Amino acid sequence: MAEDTARRLQARPIPVPKAAPPASTQTTLLVIALVVATLYLGSDILVPIALAVLLTFVLAPIVSRLERLRLGRVPSVLAVVVLVFAGIAGFGMVVGGQIADLANNLPSYQKNVHDKLDSLRSRATSAGSGGVVQQATEAFRDLKQGLEQVTGDTPPTATAPASALPAPGAAREPVPVRIEQDGDALTIISDVLGPAMAPVATAGMVLVLTIFMLLQREDLRDRLIRLAGSGDLSRTTEAMNDAGERVSRYLLMQCVVNVTYGLPIGVGLWLIGVPNPLLWGLLSTVLRFIPFLGPAIAAAFPILLSFAVDGGWTLPLLCIALFVAVELFSNNVVEPWLYGSATGLSSLAIIVAAVFWTTLWGPVGLLLATPLTVCLVVLGRHVPQLHFLEVMLGDRPVLPDEAKLYQRLLARDPIEAMEIAEEKMSKGGLVEAGHGLLIPTLSLAEQDRQRNRLNPEGRQAVAEGMVALLDEMMESSPPAAEDTPLVLCIGARNDLDEAAAALLGHMLRPRGLRADVIPCEKVSVRSIAALAPTGVSAVVLSYLNPSALSHARRLVRRLRLHFGPNVPILLCLWSAHPEADAPEHAISQTSADRVATSLTGAVTQLEEMGVLAAVEAEKAPQA
Known part of the structure; x- marks a missing residue:
């Protein structure tokens, strides 16, 4: 009987889950709109979760290494979290001490600031009759008086007319007096400490979430796989591995880039004589995690301080030159060498992502813009309905060379067409360019002609452009003998x-x-x-x-x-x-x-x- 049951089970076909029908464009746009609205309205809850996920990506490899040393899951997580937050606290103490030292020395720089402002003012007033600054001030004052006369408003300092003054001995109307009582102590405390307690509460939520995510990371991974689609484990696993690898590599490379940026800044400021170089080096390292705005903010403070410290203009100019040189070296040498294809994002995508996430979540969104956009690009790479995300934000070429050349020939743009052909020709000569670029370009045009997608004018443009391109590429070849x-x-x-x-x-x-x-x-x-x-x-x-x-x-x-x-x-x-x-x-x-x-x-x-x-x-x- 057991054999009959086994035979029947083997003969029974295994049900295969049907693939979900592709979503329409309207459905996809509606889902995207709902997601964006949820991100905006639920920022108070989602921002701590996003920060905790980012910290989990960074700390998970360290916890895994400690677990291999047989330290145990809970002690490993607690040790790593305590170490990280102790480092953050130590960094805060160092920065706070440097800021206090800077505040104590600021009065001594006040005279240099006044002298430079007086020098600038005297130069501005000496140029022309009355100076540019004085002329602009008088123009604004005249414009303000004209607007007041048109609207009928009287300046507070104007003298009232005699008819408006009360007659001598006339009874004056009593002035009402209103007594307002201060709020209670709880209201004062909430008004004063409320804004200061919000970051502390967010940090506490991030700490708790990070600890639980590190403790339950396998369970969270399995639940995410189940939500993403347990029917396609291969694609889901590949997407998760791709996202985790890219985000981890980006964060690691970002740390290396920031250190190689902040260390020369601190040493350079110390050599040229800017006070508190340790503070500015640390701030340059940390603020560079913020795209675009971080380096500008980090450079503004020491440049302003050098303006106040030095009686002349040598120190500010040296400080500006230092930041410009280190920024150029970091952007053109260090970042291309370390990053490579670490993120898979185009330069335009990084800018758009910074604007988008900053609009949704403020400064925290600017900090999380690149990691979150990396996850979106990976999602678009593995989910067909969201493939447009990879096309819009990814760094991979969306058109092959033959398609780009075909499009440029259709547009009658010989300059860019020649650039594409010369780039291909520089790699393998005319044979390689003809076999890998020119013949495929003509084949694309022929395929469009057979499908009635290429009109005679377009076909003529492609043919004439290709012949002109060939003549330009081979203009130096001597003619054959008769x-x-x-x-x-x-x-x-x-x-x-x-x-x-x-x-x-x-x-x-x-x-x-x-x-x-x-x-x-x-x-x-x-x-x-x-x-x-x-x-x-x-x-x-x-x-x-x-x-x-x-x-x-x-x-x-x-x-x-x-x-x-x-x-x-x-x-x-x-x-x-x-x-x-x-x-x-x-x-x-x-x-x-x-x-x-x-x-x-x-x-x-x-x-x-x-x-x-x-x-x-x-x-x-x-x-």
């Missing part, structure tokens, strides 16, 4: 095929061949008689559509009747896969002598047909 073998490169069906034929012709000319590019109109039934039937060493037919074999068969028959059976015909099917059976099938269908599917293959076929060997034979007696 007595060298002649190869006719024929664009079989349209001007796109002619552009591909021109590309092959540019590759053959440096090899000593004369390559004439012939449009399809010259090999039609009525016009082919105008071509000279002699002096041709080979004929190359260029097709971007590999399925146009019936057209190729008729054209090959026509060319054989005109040039004779001794002239070899090479059929180039540029979009055919080289490893498929396209060459053999095309030869049997069209009766061509050889078939090539790439530029290098076309050159190889011409060598095997003896065309290039004839060139070498002609060069040998001359040598």
Whole structure:
């Protein structure tokens, strides 16, 4: 009986969960709007959670290392948290001591500040009649008096007219007196201590949440996987690993960058003589976690202090030069070297993310902008409905080179098209650029033409732009001699095929061949008689559509009747896969002598047909 039950269970099909239907665009936009509204309205709850998650990302590897040392989960978490918050408290004490020392020394800098302000004021007033500052002040004063006269307002210091004064001996109206009592002690305490207690309460919530997240991180991970989709564990696991790795790497690299920024600032300020260099170095290290605004705020304080300390202008100029030099070195050398693709965000995405999260959550949002946006990009990479997030915010190219070149040719922009082609050509020469960029670009245009998505004007723009691009790229190649073998490169069906034929012709000319590019109109039934039937060493037919074999068969028959059976015909099917059976099938269908599917293959076929060997034979007696 047990065997029958097992047999029935094996025969029963295992139910496979059906994939959820793709969400519509309206549903996706509605969900995004609801999420943004929830983030804004629930900021008081979500901000501590986000900070706790960020700290968990940072501290989880350290806790795991302590657990491997058999310290235990709870002692490891408590030790790491206590150590971190003790470090934060120590940092606060050091900064507080430096600020107190600075406050004690500020009165001694007051005379330098007054002297510089007097110097600036005297220079401003000495320039022109009355000075720029004085003229601006008088202009504003006149404008204010004019507005008061128009509105009927009388300045408080104006003298009242005599008619408005009370007559002598007249009874004056009593002035009402209102006695207000101060609030109770609880109201005063709440008004004074309320704003100061809010950050303390937030820090306490972050501390408690961080401890519980570190203690229960496996359980939280499993619950997140269950919510994200337990039916696709592979994709969910990959997304979580990707997000965790990117955020952790970003935070680690950010710490290294900040230290390499704050340390030279502190040492440099100490060398040039700015007071409290330890304070400014620490603030530069911490404030650089805030994108864009952090470095500016960190530089403003020591620059203002150098303005107050030095009686001249040497120290402020040295301080400004120090910050500019360290900032340029950090942005152009340290960050590209350390970051690389650590975040996967574009530069524009970082700016947009900073504005977005600051609008939602204030200064804390600015601090969390980059880690949160990294998670959004990872989500867009692994969730098809949110793929637009990766396209908008990611740093990976969204268009291949051939699509960019095709778009620039359609837009009739030869300058940027030339830049794309030169970049590709610099990596592998004309052969690599033709095989990996130019032929795929023409293939895209041919595919759009077959789908009726490319009008004749656009096709002409692409073809003419490609020919002009080839002429610009190969302008330094010398022309072949008149007595060298002649190869006719024929664009079989349209001007796109002619552009591909021109590309092959540019590759053959440096090899000593004369390559004439012939449009399809010259090999039609009525016009082919105008071509000279002699002096041709080979004929190359260029097709971007590999399925146009019936057209190729008729054209090959026509060319054989005109040039004779001794002239070899090479059929180039540029979009055919080289490893498929396209060459053999095309030869049997069209009766061509050889078939090539790439530029290098076309050159190889011409060598095997003896065309290039004839060139070498002609060069040998001359040598």
